[in-house]
Amino acid sequence: MLDENPPSEQDAQRRSENSEEKTAMIVTSPNGAKVGIAPLGTGCRNYSPGHSIHSIHARLGGQSRDWVQARVLIVEGNYIEFVTETGTWRRWNHNASLLRRIAEVPELLPGVKAEWSERYYLLKVEVDGVGYLLSLAESDEKACMTW
Secondary structure (H helix, E strand, C coil): CCCCCCCCHHHHHHHHHHCCCCCEEEEECCCCCEEEEEECCCCECCCCCCCCCCHHHHHHHHHCCCCEEEEEEEEECCEEEEEECCEEEEEECCCHHHHHHHHHHHHHCCCCEEEEECCCCEEEEEECCEEEEEECECCCCCCCCEC
């Protein structure tokens, strides 16, 4: 959606400096264990695969026992490629800058763990129980929906 009256650069700067808007959500399982951090800062309200993660979806995925170990191979634009015991996966996410940051985590932090849930189309990249939780799609067939 195109904003017919976008804020001036000064207004946008003031809003970001004074904003207490949440940019991420810590997802926990019913027993209180941290599952991951789901980014909220994109303004996308599409909960389809590859877009934002609804808190219920994140919770159900976190409770699932079908996670398999994954290793991130490469990030190209909005696509991330990773390998699991069942093969190599190439998936899409609407937030290319977040994908680039996630690709850097294994290089920067020893002990990083990545896991994939095909059932919930979620990739989790974490260190010491805290990390990123990403919704991934096969392609970019559905556009972002903004406020």
